[in-house]
Amino acid sequence: MTERELEELRGRALEEIEAVQDVKALDWLRIKYLGKKGLVTAIVKNIKDLPPDLRPVIGRRANELKRELEELIFRKREDLLRAAEDEAPGLDLTLPGRPYELGKLHPITQILREICAIFERLGFSIARGPEIELDYYNFEALNIPPDHPARDMQDTFYFPEGFLLRTHTSPIQIRTMLTRKPPLRIIAPGKVYRCDSDVRHTPMFHQIEGLMVDRSVSFSDLKGVLTYFAKEVFGTETRVRFRPSYFPFTEPSAEMDIECVICRGAGCRLCGDTGWLEILGAGMVHPNVFKAVGYDTEKWQGFAFGLGIERIAMLKYGIDDIRLFYENHLKFLEQF
Numbered sequence: 001m002t003e004r005e006l007e008e009l010r011g012r013a014l015e016e017i018e019a020v021q022d023v024k025a026l027d028w029l030r031i032k033y034l035g036k037k038g039l040v041t042a043i044v045k046n047i048k049d050l051p052p053d054l055r056p057v058i059g060r061r062a063n064e065l066k067r068e069l070e071e072l073i074f075r076k077r078e079d080l081l082r083a084a085e086d087e088a089p090g091l092d093l094t095l096p097g098r099p100y101e102l103g104k105l106h107p108i109t110q111i112l113r114e115i116c117a118i119f120e121r122l123g124f125s126i127a128r129g130p131e132i133e134l135d136y137y138n139f140e141a142l143n144i145p146p147d148h149p150a151r152d153m154q155d156t157f158y159f160p161e162g163f164l165l166r167t168h169t170s171p172i173q174i175r176t177m178l179t180r181k182p183p184l185r186i187i188a189p190g191k192v193y194r195c196d197s198d199v200r201h202t203p204m205f206h207q208i209e210g211l212m213v214d215r216s217v218s219f220s221d222l223k224g225v226l227t228y229f230a231k232e233v234f235g236t237e238t239r240v241r242f243r244p245s246y247f248p249f250t251e252p253s254a255e256m257d258i259e260c261v262i263c264r265g266a267g268c269r270l271c272g273d274t275g276w277l278e279i280l281g282a283g284m285v286h287p288n289v290f291k292a293v294g295y296d297t298e299k300w301q302g303f304a305f306g307l308g309i310e311r312i313a314m315l316k317y318g319i320d321d322i323r324l325f326y327e328n329h330l331k332f333l334e335q336f
């Protein structure tokens with residue numbers, strides 16, 4: 001083995017490594033030159049058989065060549081792997097990303113917010129309160145007598161120690177009146193609970209109540225505000241009517257109907273051939289309620305109203321089964 005032969009071997013190795021196209025072929029080259037029985041390995045092994053004067057120089061050059069080839073093969077492997085990655089079929093970096101499935105608000109939440117927004121435009125602000133209530137705020141302060149059917153175990157969910165699940169959002173208004181002085185314009189949205197379950201009733205549903213208290217609030221203010229509300233939700237063409245009614249917490253009391261959304265007054269199955277649909281109850285706040293919260297009935301007057309969100313949503317969208325809101329079928333929910 002001479003220096004020239006060693007140089008020729010180096011030249012061939014460099015050429016072959018340069019030309020190689022895949023990792024497997026590169027592996028074969030590594031074995032060919034640097035493996036146990038490889039060409040460079042053999043030279044290092046056989047140094048002892050060379051004439052003594054050649055040993056140092058050939059030995060050094062052979063070891064240098066070994067390290068050079070190791071380094072070269074390592075780098076070549078990296079290049080080949082990177083190139084293979086870039087060309088891998090099915091990886092197209094220019095493709096647009098997978099879009100997120102955008103979630104949306106539950107239809108009840110949508111209508112609830114829409115209705116709140118209508119009253120906020122009229123100067124009402126949103127008040128909230130606890131869903132677990134005391135008998136006093138839910139019934140007593142609202143002039144609901146102890147023998148009233150709503151207080152029955154069959155109608156209200158009771159906890160031990162005098163707690164209950166609120167059956168309407170009126171206790172929010174009682175709490176607000178107890179902590180704030182009139183004049184007052186609030187709406188009280190939220191979940192309410194009643195022991196009731198069939199095609200038209202779920203044990204939990206949503207309500208919005210409203211309350212306006214000032215020095216000279218009249219029944220015509222009530223009619224004006226609620227007529228505006230109905231036309232905002234169901235369309236400006238929608239006619240409304242008020243009928244006398246009864247609630248323990250208002251006097252006089254009324255119910256408001258809208259013209260049937262299906263037959264527009266002609267009479268159909270939805271409106272029971274009356275041409276009208278009941279959408280809310282309302283009235284002038286009963287003096288006993290004002291007395292319970294310490295408001296001077298000579299000075300202050302007010303109107304209040306209450307409506308069920310599910311009912312409004314069902315009429316607006318033509319839904320015939322209230323339970324659909326709570327079954328979590330995406331096919332239903334995605335429509336809103």
Ligand code: 2NL
Binds near residue numbers: 173308
């Ligand atoms: C209905 C009827 C109504 C009220 C709720 C109310 C609240 C206070 C004082 C007086 Cl603090 N009234 N709320 C008044 C009339 C009717 O709801 O049918 N709701 C679904």
